[in-house]
Amino acid sequence: MTEVSIEKLTKSYGNARAVNAISMKIAEGEFISLLGPSGCGKTTTLKMIAGFEDVTEGAIRFDGQDVVNTPAEKRDIGMVFQNYALFPHMTVEQNLAFGLEMRKVPKPQMRERIAKVLDMVQLKGYEARYPRQLSGGQQQRVALGRALVIEPKILLLDEPLANLDAKLREEMRVFIRDLQRRVGITTVYVTHDQAEAMTMSDRVVVMFGGRIAQIGSPTDIYERPENHEVAEFVGQVNLVQAKVESVGEGTATVTSPLGDFTLPTKISVKPGNMVSLALRPEAIELSKATEGQPAATVLASYYSGALMDYRLKLDNGDELHAQTFPVNRFAEGDRVALHAPAERFWLVGVSK
Amino acid sequence: MSPGKTKGIGPYLLIAPAGLLLAVFLVLPYLNIGVMSFRVPGQGTPYGEGFTLVNYARFFADSFYIWQVVNTLWIGFLTTAICLVIGFPVAWQLTRPNMRFRGLAYGLVLSPLLVGIVIRSYGWTILLGNNGLINRTLTNMGLIDSPLPLMYNALGIIIALVHVFLPFMILPIMNGIQGIDPSLEAAARSLGASRTTAFRRIVLPLSMPGIQAGCILVFVLSLSAYVTPSLIGGLKVKTMAVTVVDALIDTFQWPFGSALALMLSVTGAVIVVIFGRMTRMKWKVA
């Protein structure tokens, strides 16, 4: 079990900074995801942790020991690659044995550990197969097994599910998460898929342009995003115009077409300011319009099986997106009442 | 990202032997032959002391050599053109997805490459000679009275050169056609183009780089061909390469031979560059 700490880690290519002085601490046994759009520096960060990219500045410590100058082959990491990188000329067993051979593990012990891992990744009986004889999901599990059999200090995964189809991807999310819990290994997972990061991680690191935008639990990231960019990246957001009525200790009271609320605020506002309120589509509940409730007109509705999506128009002309269970269905042109609990709103900024 | 990335001079040790070999035994010799063409012709030795322009003057003063260059270029041009015309359909057929016996056909296209050039030219002398297979057969059938002049002339040289270099035309064109996404042709057909139109408007333009590479390769190769013209052309028809080699090996005129070789090469290079410009393609090396 290893604790990883990253301090002011920087990677420059000429004048461009792919990773810009990021710092984070990863606890023993923690599952952490690096989430962000392509080019945000998440993969570069992972490669620096693995030792495949040189570090321009900063430190990477495994249990307090700086590994920046340790070559990848001496870092004792387990890595799963996006394309699995299974050795095509070796059988499943030979792939699994490779890392153990490098560690000069005696034969009987080796066989025992391989058997244990094959059991873990549910591939018993596939020892003699070559990678090309396996399905994508099986190859994925061999890659996982190959990384785990060496019992590394940390497990690094670089978008390992990107090449799988949607259904298998969801199964593997759960599989990897459960396996990681059981083994209890410190894990860094790189992905651009927010749902993947949410379901699997203890904590998510959202990265934009080589910097960390927010570190927090999936709930924090989703429900209390620190800025609009994070909010947009991890889900859909509605913005509603509101006016500040009064200001308290770290709070502000606003009036909006959806009602009056008192909300915590991290930004400084003055009474009379126009601000934007952010709200997730699924935080809105709809019912038949009644007097005295904020109301809207249904512009369009979309059925997607588990959920209904609505495009709504407020009376002031603003548009909203709402997502509900298809219990009560509304048709185009219907008047609906809007309900949204105050704790699901957050204040994102002053507008002129 | 490169595997096994190392710092320092390590990687350069990998390229050093090849670099050294090419620098010493390709670049220096080519510079040397340039210098040689300005040497004074020797008396009893391959070359004399000092430098002169007399070798080039001799070339330009004698219409015999000029005509020989023109003749060689003409043979090269015809060889290239014929290779293109007869090679393209073969390349096209070889890239059809539903073709049967593809492996065999591909092997046939490559077969001349695996047989030495002397042997192939020899084969043509057996076929084309006055007492050769073709003339004998025609005579025996009573179709001709005297043998057709198939050898010891430009016709024989071109027939044999086309045979020798046809694979060098077919392979780049095949590579070009294989690089074309088959759905492009399907897309053109779905937009209402006939098979012929789809071929003319889509496949042909996209296979131009392959055609160009093939043409350049065949043209350059036929200009410098020595064995075939020498065996098939005999003493009567000489191409420039034959004259150059004779000047060097038989008469030891090194400076003059160098000048001749360079004049032919420079002319060939200029034509290739003009051809490249005219077809307006960025030509890639095969």
Add this chain to the structure above:
Amino acid sequence: MSRPFLTGYCLLIYAFLLAPILVVVGASFNAGAFLTFPPQGLSFRWYITFFNNEVFMRAIRTSLWVAFVTMIISGVIGTMAALFHVLHARRSKDVVRIAMLAPLLLPEVLTAISLLFFVYAIGIGTQNMVGMIIGHVLITLPFVFINVSASLESFDPSWDMAARSLGAPKLVRFRRIMLPMIKSGVIGGCLFAFIISFDIFTISFMLKGVGTSTLPIQLFDYLRTNFTPEAAAVSTVSIVLTLTVVIISEKVLGLRIHRF
């Protein structure tokens, strides 16, 4: 062009490609003293004449020896260059590629002449086979380079990274991951270098010394003055030798040789 017409046309071209080779093989079994048609019966007499002809036998030994030495030198140098080109070259990538292919793109006759003058200028001369072998290495180098590069291009860098993450040091990675993966490219390139070298004419013709004639040279000299079917027998043996190498490489070793 309609399908049957295209097929017929292509068959004609294949016949054209094969004709001179078949004629040579056919002529080698001619029992007559001259190349006459129709042949005067079948016989192996010209093969027996050939095998008893010390000049040709020496030429064939010379050719095999030169091709073997060329293959080894070209194989090593070309593989190293390909490793540099694919794995390490950055900005120099195009330059390296053009330089490595240069011997293929330059007219062989000019290369041969240049090299001839040069070996005299630096005193190697043509007393031994050094100059000729250098020429053969130059000509065959691009083929090794192309074959090894092609197999390296399909080498996925993440295999090497995976091996690193599993703790494999550089040499182990080269031996256990890289080498098995590019083996077919290296062997294919070497065998092709052998075949090419065996058939090289112009370079050998210019750089041959006394008693170092290779088979194509000996055959060429012979054909200038003789017309007996012995030349056909020599040619046929040479074709069979080449074919054997090709069949071994493609069928037995299962290799796909990249010609371009």
